[in-house]
Amino acid sequence: MHASDDRTTAGYDPDQLQEKWLPVWDEIQPFRSGDPADPRPKKYILDMFPYPSGDLHMGHAEAYALGDVLARYWVQRGFNVMHPIGWDAFGLPAENAAIKRGVDPAGWTYENIEQQKASMRRYACSFDWDRVLNTCDPEYYRWNQWLFLRMFERGLAYRKDSQVNWCPNDQTVLANEQVVDGRCERCDAVVTKKKLTQWYLRITDYADRLLDDMAQLEGAWPEKVLLMQRNWIGRSTGAEVEFAIEGRDEPVTVYTTRPDTLYGATFFVVAADSDLAAELAADTPAAEEFAAYLEEVRQTSELDRLATDRDKTGVFLHRYAVNPVNGEKLPIWASDYVLADYGTGAIMAVPAHDQRDLDFARAFNLPVRTVVAVADVDDPGESGVATSGDGVMVNSGPLDGMAKVEAIDRIIAVLEERGTGRPAVNYRLRDWLISRQRYWGTPIPIIHCPDCGEVPVPDDQLPVRLPAAEGLDLKPKGSSPLGAATAWREVACPRCGGPGQRDPDTMDTFVDSSWYFLRFLDPHDDTQPFDVAAAKEWLPVDQYVGGVTHAILHLLYARFFTKVLYDMGQVDFTEPFTRLLNQGMVVMGGSAMSKSRGNLVRLSDELAVNGVDAIRLTMVFAGPPEDDVDWADVSPAGAKRFLARAWRVARDVTSAPGSDPATGDRAVRQATHRAVQDATTAVESFRFNVAVARTMELVNVLRKAIDSGGADDPAVREGAEAVAVLLSLSAPYTAEDMWQALGHEPSVARAGWPEVDPALVARDEVTCVVQVGGKVRGRLQVSPDVTEDELRDLALASDAAVAALQGGEPRRVIVRPPKLVNIVP
Numbered sequence: 001m002h003a004s005d006d007r008t009t010a011g012y013d014p015d016q017l018q019e020k021w022l023p024v025w026d027e028i029q030p031f032r033s034g035d036p037a038d039p040r041p042k043k044y045i046l047d048m049f050p051y052p053s054g055d056l057h058m059g060h061a062e063a064y065a066l067g068d069v070l071a072r073y074w075v076q077r078g079f080n081v082m083h084p085i086g087w088d089a090f091g092l093p094a095e096n097a098a099i100k101r102g103v104d105p106a107g108w109t110y111e112n113i114e115q116q117k118a119s120m121r122r123y124a125c126s127f128d129w130d131r132v133l134n135t136c137d138p139e140y141y142r143w144n145q146w147l148f149l150r151m152f153e154r155g156l157a158y159r160k161d162s163q164v165n166w167c168p169n170d171q172t173v174l175a176n177e178q179v180v181d182g183r184c185e186r187c188d189a190v191v192t193k194k195k196l197t198q199w200y201l202r203i204t205d206y207a208d209r210l211l212d213d214m215a216q217l218e219g220a221w222p223e224k225v226l227l228m229q230r231n232w233i234g235r236s237t238g239a240e241v242e243f244a245i246e247g248r249d250e251p252v253t254v255y256t257t258r259p260d261t262l263y264g265a266t267f268f269v270v271a272a273d274s275d276l277a278a279e280l281a282a283d284t285p286a287a288e289e290f291a292a293y294l295e296e297v298r299q300t301s302e303l304d305r306l307a308t309d310r311d312k313t314g315v316f317l318h319r320y321a322v323n324p325v326n327g328e329k330l331p332i333w334a335s336d337y338v339l340a341d342y343g344t345g346a347i348m349a350v351p352a353h354d355q356r357d358l359d360f361a362r363a364f365n366l367p368v369r370t371v372v373a374v375a376d377v378d379d380p381g382e383s384g385v386a387t388s389g390d391g392v393m394v395n396s397g398p399l400d401g402m403a404k405v406e407a408i409d410r411i412i413a414v415l416e417e418r419g420t421g422r423p424a425v426n427y428r429l430r431d432w433l434i435s436r437q438r439y440w441g442t443p444i445p446i447i448h449c450p451d452c453g454e455v456p457v458p459d460d461q462l463p464v465r466l467p468a469a470e471g472l473d474l475k476p477k478g479s480s481p482l483g484a485a486t487a488w489r490e491v492a493c494p495r496c497g498g499p500g501q502r503d504p505d506t507m508d509t510f511v512d513s514s515w516y517f518l519r520f521l522d523p524h525d526d527t528q529p530f531d532v533a534a535a536k537e538w539l540p541v542d543q544y545v546g547g548v549t550h551a552i553l554h555l556l557y558a559r560f561f562t563k564v565l566y567d568m569g570q571v572d573f574t575e576p577f578t579r580l581l582n583q584g585m586v587v588m589g590g591s592a593m594s595k596s597r598g599n600l601v602r603l604s605d606e607l608a609v610n611g612v613d614a615i616r617l618t619m620v621f622a623g624p625p626e627d628d629v630d631w632a633d634v635s636p637a638g639a640k641r642f643l644a645r646a647w648r649v650a651r652d653v654t655s656a657p658g659s660d661p662a663t664g665d666r667a668v669r670q671a672t673h674r675a676v677q678d679a680t681t682a683v684e685s686f687r688f689n690v691a692v693a694r695t696m697e698l699v700n701v702l703r704k705a706i707d708s709g710g711a712d713d714p715a716v717r718e719g720a721e722a723v724a725v726l727l728s729l730s731a732p733y734t735a736e737d738m739w740q741a742l743g744h745e746p747s748v749a750r751a752g753w754p755e756v757d758p759a760l761v762a763r764d765e766v767t768c769v770v771q772v773g774g775k776v777r778g779r780l781q782v783s784p785d786v787t788e789d790e791l792r793d794l795a796l797a798s799d800a801a802v803a804a805l806q807g808g809e810p811r812r813v814i815v816r817p818p819k820l821v822n823i824v825p
Contacts, residue, residue, distance in 0.1 A: 010644075010648075011648075011651075012640075012643065012644035012647050012648070012734075014610070014611025014612065014613060014614065014640070014643075014733065014734075015611065017611075017613075017733040017734065017736075017737050018122065018611070018612060018733055020737070021732075021733055021736050021737070021746075022121065022122070022124075024736075024746055024747075025124075025746075025747065028746060028747060029129075030075075030126075030746075030747040030749045030750050031071075031075065031081070031083060031126045031127065031128050031749070032128055032130060033080055033081060033082040033083070033128045033131070034128070034130055034131070038080045040078055040079055040080035041078070041079050041080065042079065042080050042081075042082065042537060042538055043074045043079040043080070043081050043082070043542050043543075044081075044082045044517075044538050044539065044540075044541045044542050044543075045067065045070050045071040045074065045081055045082070045083045045541075045542060045543045045545075046067075046083070046084065046517055046520075046541045046543070046544050046545070046577075047063060047064060047067035047083075047085070047545045047546065048063070048544070048545065048546030048547065048550060048554070049085060049086045049087060049088050049513070049516065050087060050088065050116060051087070051088050051089070051091065051093065052087045052088075052089055052094075052109055052112035052113045052115075052116055053093050053094075053097075053112060054112055054115070055112075055115050055116060055119055055603070055604065056116055056119045056120065056123070056603055057602075057603055058586040058593065058601055058603050058606075058631065059547075059585065059586050060116075060603070061123070061586070061603050061606075061615055061616070061619055062583055062584075062585075062586050062619045062629055063545065063546065063547070063583055064120070064123060064125050065615075065616040065619040065620055065730065066545060066581070066583050066619065066620065066625050066688065067083075067545040068124075068125055068126050068616070068729070068730075069620060069683065069688050069691075069729045069730055070543055070545065070581075070683070071083040071126045072126050072728060072729045072732070072749060073683050073684075073729055073753075075126070075749060075750065076725060076728070076729075076749070076750075076751065076752060076753040077753050078752065078753075081126075082128060082131065082520070082538055083126055083127055083128055084127060084128055084131035084132065084133075084520040084523075085120065085125070085127040085129075085131075085132060086132055086133035086134060086135070086516060086519075086520070086523070087109075087113050087116070087133075087134045087135065087136075088135055088509065088512060088513055088516075089109050089113065089134045089135045089136035089137075090135055090136050090141075090440055090441045090442065090506075090509045090512055091440060091441070091509040092170055092172070092186060092438060092440070093186075094108055094109045094440050095438055095439055095440040095474055096170075098440075098469070098474060099474050099475055104468075104469045104470065105439070105440045105469060105474075106136065106440075106469065109134075109136055109440075110134075113134060117132075122607075122612060123612055123616070124612055124613075124616075124732045124733060126732075126749065131520045131523060132523060133516065133519055133520065133523040135509070135512035135513070135516065136440070138463045138465050139463075139523075139524065139526065140512075140519065140523070141442040141443075141463055141512070142462045142463030143515075143519065143529035144442040144507060144511055144512060145442060145443070145444075145445040145457070145462050145463055145464060146459065146462055146529060147511075147515065147529065147561070148444065148445060148507070148511075149445055149456045149457070149459070150564075150568060151201060151202075151564065152446075152456055153456075154564075155202065156201055156202045156205065156564065157199060157200070157201055157202070158199070158200055158202065159197060159198065159199050159200070159454065160197065160198070160200065161195065161196070161197050162195065162196070162198065162341065163193045163194070163195050163273060163340050163341055164193065164194055164195070164196050164198055164433060165178070165179050165191045165192075165193065165302070165433075166191065166192050166193060166194035167184040167186075167187065167189050167191055168189055168190075168192060169184065169187045169189035169476075170184065170186065170187055170189070170438075170476055171437065171476030171477055171478050172436050172437045172438050172476065173194075173196065173198060173433060173435055173436060173437060174191060174433075175432055175433045175434070175508060175510075175553075176430050176433070178553065179191050179302070181303060182301050182302050182303020182304070182306070183303065190301040190303065191301055191302060191303070192298070192299070192300075192301055192302075193273060193298065193302065193340075196435075198433050198434075198435040198505075199433070199434050199435045199444060199446075199503075199505065199507075200431040200432060200433050200434065201431060201432040201434055201560075202431050203429065203431055203432045203556075203557075203560045204427060204429055204430065204431050206560055206563050206564070207233055207235065207427045207429050208235070209563055209574070210229070210233055210429075210556065210559055210560065210563070211230060211233050211235055213559070213563075213574055213575055214226050214229065214230065216574070216575050217575060217580075220578060220579045220580065221577075221579070221580040222548070222580060222582055222626070224548070224551070224582075225548065225551040225555065225580065225582065228551045228552055229551070229552060229555070229556055231428075232428065232429065232552050232556065233427055233428065233429045233556075234427055234428025234429060235425060235426075235427055236257050236425070236426050236427075236428075237257070237423070237424075237425055237426075238255060238256050238257035238258065238259060238408075238423075238424060238425075238426065239255070239256060239259040239408075239411075239412050239415065239421050239422065239423055239424055240253050240254070240255050240421060240422055240424040241253070241254050241255075241256060241259060241262065241324060241348065241415060241420065241421040242254075242324060242420045242421060243268065243321040243322060243323070243324060243330075243346075243348065244321065244322040244324070245280070245319065245320070245321050245322075245332070246319060246320045246321075246322065246329070247319065248280075251420075252270075252276065252321065252344060252346050253344050254343070254344060254346055254347055254348050255343045255344070255424060255426045256347075256348060257426075258350070258353070258408070259408055259411045259412055259415070259421065260371075260372075260393060260396070260399060260402075260404060260407035260408045260410075260411050261350045261353055261371050261372065262323065262324075262325045262326075262348065262350075262396075262411060263323075263325060263326060263369070263371050263395060263396040263397060263399070264350040264351075264352050264353060264369050264370065264371035264372075264395070264396075265323055265328075265330060265348040265349060265350050266330065266349065266350075266351060266361065266366055266367040266368065266369055267330050267331050267332070267333060267349045267351075267360075267361070267366050268320075268321040268330040268331065268332045268333070268346065268347070268348060268349060269314070269332075269333050269334070269335050269337075269338050269346065269347050269349050269357075269360070270317075270332060270333075270334055270335075270338065270345060270346045271334070271335075271336075271338040271339055271340035271345040271346070272290075272293060272294055272297045272314070272315070272334040272335060272336050272338075273294060273297050273298060273336075273340050274340035274345035274346070275340075275345075276344070276345055276346060277290070277294075277317070277334040277345075278290075278294075280317050280319045280332060280334075281315075281317050281334065284317060284318045284319065285318050286315055286316060286317045286318050289315050290315045290317065290334055293313070293314075293315045293334065294334075296313075297336045300336060302339065305336045305337060305339070306337070306339075308355070308356070311363065312335065312337060312356070312359050312360040312363045312364075313335065313336060313363075314333045314334055314335035314336070314360065314364065315333065315334045315335075316331060316332075316333050316364075317332045317333065317334055319331075319332045320332060321348075323348075324415065324418065324420035324421065325397070325411065325414065325415075326397065330348070330349075331366070333360075333364070335360060337356055337360065341430065342428075342430075343426065349361070349366075350371070351366065351367075351368045351369075351380070351381075351386065352368050352369055352370040352371065352372075352380040352381065352386060352387065353370075353371070353372055353380070353386050353387055353388055354386055354388075355385070355386040357386070358380055358384065358385075358386040362384060368380055368381035369395060370387070370394065370395060371393060371394060371395050371396045372387060372389070372390075372391045372392070372393060372394070372404075373391045373392050373393075373394045374387045374389040374390075374391035375391065377389070377391075390403065390404040391404075393407045398410070398414075399411060432508075432557065432560075433508070434507050434508040434510075434511060435505040435506075435507075435508075436480075436505055436506050436507065436508055436509075437476075437478065437479055437480040437504075437505060438474075438476075438480065438481070438506060439466070439469060439472065439474050439480070439481040439482060439506065440466075440506070441506030441507055441508075441509060442506055442507040442511065442512065443464045443465070443466060443482065443502065443503070443506055443507075444503040444505055444506065444507060445457040445462060445464045445503075446502075446503040447491060447493055447494060447500040447501065447502055447503070448500060448501050448502075448503060449493035449495065449496060449498060449499075449500040450498070450499075450500075451493070451496055451498055452493055452495045452496050452498075452500075455493055455494055455495045455500065456494075457494065458494050461494070464502065466482075467482070467485040467487070467488035472484060472485060479504070480504040480505050480506065482502070482504040482505070482506070483504035488502065489501050489502045489504060490502075510553055510554060510557050511557075513554050513557075513558070514554075514557040514558045514560070514561040515529070515530075515558070515561045515562075515565070517539075517541055517558070517576060517577075518530040518535060518539065518565075518571075521534040521535060521538060521539075522534065530570075532570055532571070535570070535571050535572075536571075536572055539571060539573060539576070540562075540573045540575060540576050540577060540578050541576060541577045541578060542578050542579065543578070543579045543581065544576075544577035544578075544579065544580050544581070545580075545581045545583065546580075546581075546582065546583070547582060547583060547585075548582040548626075551582075555577070555580075558576050558577070559575065559576060561576075562574060562575065562576040581625060581626075581686055582625075582626055583625045583626065584625070584626055584627045584628035584629060585628045585629070586601075586619075586628070586629045586631060587628050587629070587630050587631070588600075588601055588630065588631045588632055589630070589632045590630060590632075593631075601631050603615070606636060609636075609637075610636040610637060610639070610640045611640060611733075612733060613639075613640075613643055613730075613731035613732070613733050613734045614636045614637075614639040614640035614643060614731075615636055615639075616730050616731060616732075617639040617642070617643065617692065617730050617731050618634050618635070618636045618639045620688045620689065620692055620729075620730040621634075621639065621688075621689050621692040621693070621730075622634050622689065623689055624686070624687065624689065625686055625688065642696060642699070643727075643731055643734045645699055645703065646695075646699045646723055646727060646734065646738065647734050647737060647738055647741075649699055649702050649703055649706065649720050649723065649738075650720045650723070650724060650737075650738035650739075650741040650742050651738075651741045652706050652711050653706075653711060653716055653717050653720050653741075653742060654711045654712045655711075655712045655713060655714045655716065655717045656743075657717075657742065657743035657744065659714035659717055660714055661714045661715045661717065661718035662714075663714055664713045664714040664715025664716065664717075664718070665705065665710060665713050665715045665716070666715075666760075668701060668702070668705050668710070668713065668715040668716060668718075668719055669715045669718065669719075669757075669760050670760050670761070671697075671698055671701040671719065672698060672701075672715070672718055672719040672722050672754075672760075673754075673756050673757050673760040673761050674694075674760070674761050675694040675695065675697060675698040675722065675726070676722055676726070676753075676754045676756050677756045677761050678690065678691070678694045679691035679694050679695065679726055680753070680756070682694070683729070688729075688730070691726065691729070692730065694726075695723060695726045695727060698719060698722065698723055698726075699723055701719065702716055702719045702720055702723070705719075717742065720738070720742060721739075721742055721744075721751075721754070722754045723738065724738040724739045724742065724748050724751070725748060725751050725752075725753065725754055728748045728749055728751070732748075732749065735748050736748050736749075739751065762784075763784055764783075765781045765782065765783065765784075766781075766782060766783075766784050766818050766819060767779050767780070767781060767782075767819070768780040768781075768782045768786075768791065768794075768795070768817075768818055768819055768820065768821060769819065769820050769821070770795045770798055770800055770801060770821050770823070771820070771821065771822040771823065772800070772801060772804040772805070772822075772823045772825060773804075773823070773824065773825055774822065777800035777801065777803075777804050778798050778799065778800025778801070780794055780795065780798060782794065782818050783818065784818050785818070786817050786818045787817065788815045788817050791815050791817050791818065791821060792813050792815050792821065795813070795815075795821035795823065796810070796813070796823070801823055804823070804825065805823070805825055808825060810823045810824055810825055811824045811825065812824040
């Protein structure tokens, strides 16, 4: 450290500042937002709430530092900001930890919540501590159950038998969205299939609205997230085609996006694990072979079944489907490359134009018929490569010579005339499976009665509380632990009074987070899930902050719940989150942090060495929020030194509070107002690192002015006060102490954003860079209002350009007034 650094940073003690200001903030509560008489305009800033699995880690430190910049900024801009916090407290980690330690998951969960809550207070998050919720509290999950029952009444919650995703490690069902590349998104175990009776929410009824309403989010959500949601919903247009099955009364309907290729169908495939396959194989010569094959399929993960490089397998069922356009008999095969839960679990196979069908045809010596002629492409039957281009129809009867679009329209018309098909829209999205065979979740509020069927628990009996975990075997075993809680499960049917049983499953914890942003309006309201009138005042959320890992699951489900609530008349908006900011990860040496890699950085250690403000500032300054922060490439120690210098600037100011800055140094004032203007633009465009950079530059200007004898200059005071307000977004302890040193009462968080004087930010000249062939050759001082033609002429006449061109004419001149000219020789 240089001697000058010693002088300008001496006395700065982050721990001392924390001890000094935390009690003050607890007393004055600068971020309370619940006063109904508050005249300020409302704004709702929300961070994705954490899971209470131990203390805060480096990822939390980044996420909450970024969200806090926005919340504090809008408070400074004069808004009544609701910035609540809660805990997404149900789920497998708590249950598994309880099993491992032999404790109640509730105790483990609440201990972690208290630990994280204390850490968040020390981290100076600007949360309204009057608005706190835990999803594992009965006062919260009561309303999960209430919402479920409203969906049940509307036919949106239903129970059915189906093949489900099964995690063999956690011994529970997974929604499709919780399976990533064939593996459990939580524990990474290979997912298998299992047939169970489960509860679903009919999200597919909202598929079109979930897609179409994304128009409201364009430009306000990351395009990557919108694309991921569009792809997951997967809307496609095509046709439903009915194939008669020899020896079967009912036809089988197949969905295809390419009905124009019907003349190229040479066989028919049904999913081996579908009910249809079992029906078709029964009482045929294939029955025994099919049964053996089915057992193999059940042991194969969906990931392996969909692998493109895997040998195709199957069983001929000795049955035939009839092609509705030409009457051709198509042999029916059962195979594992068709999935039972997509479409009808049956496909028409067109091997010339679908690679999986072609691989199967070649494996079993089935015919390949080209019906789309694509120029300069080899015959698929010989090359082994299916063609998928939009060529001209051939070998297709009345469609020959047509292009794709015309052929599709024509064949659909033919199918409709014959009553064997119709235009259709299909979706990749499937209904949301919410049943879980675990203890630590929201009980499903249904009683099963042998006479009345599925009977909803009356509203006045909610919540259906979890029974005590004591005495229950929580170890994963494929059935819910609640099923063994006999005294809890066996109840009278609310409808007939006869014996009934509670549903033993609990809800997917994504139900908890699908509407929590509404509960923050009043987390302790025991009369309703949320206040409808308050929702009209506060909602939708103005700014949502969280990781991109939730791009599909949580965000899609929250959007679905919002649309259901809109249809119920509970809210007057259809999208819950107006703007979305995704932050990157905190990594070390280019890799995700983990004990096994030996690159784990503990937040508690970093805080002990550098203090809260330095860690917060480091996270904010590291780069654009969406980029990963590599802890190996940043310097919290450097951030700490800067904060000490800023703190010292405030203590060195000697002019009195209220001094007229207009009487001070104009250059210092210009630096202050330009820094505030740039920081304002940067914060509102999520370039928080730029706002910090401008603050650092301003501190340098102020330090130089003070060292040059300007400690009593009112312009220096104006600049120091601006630094305190700017730093209050990311370094609140330091900023608060600076504010006090400058003669003001706490809290700097409510000081108000500095106003910018347009006359002081106007620039008489700007520097224009002149490049030749992409290399900087010179610079020009020009008017900010210089025209493109004027700037081109000035650049071409400059000594640098004349020397570089050596009398030649440029091929091209790229002009970006007022700051860049690139001459291409």
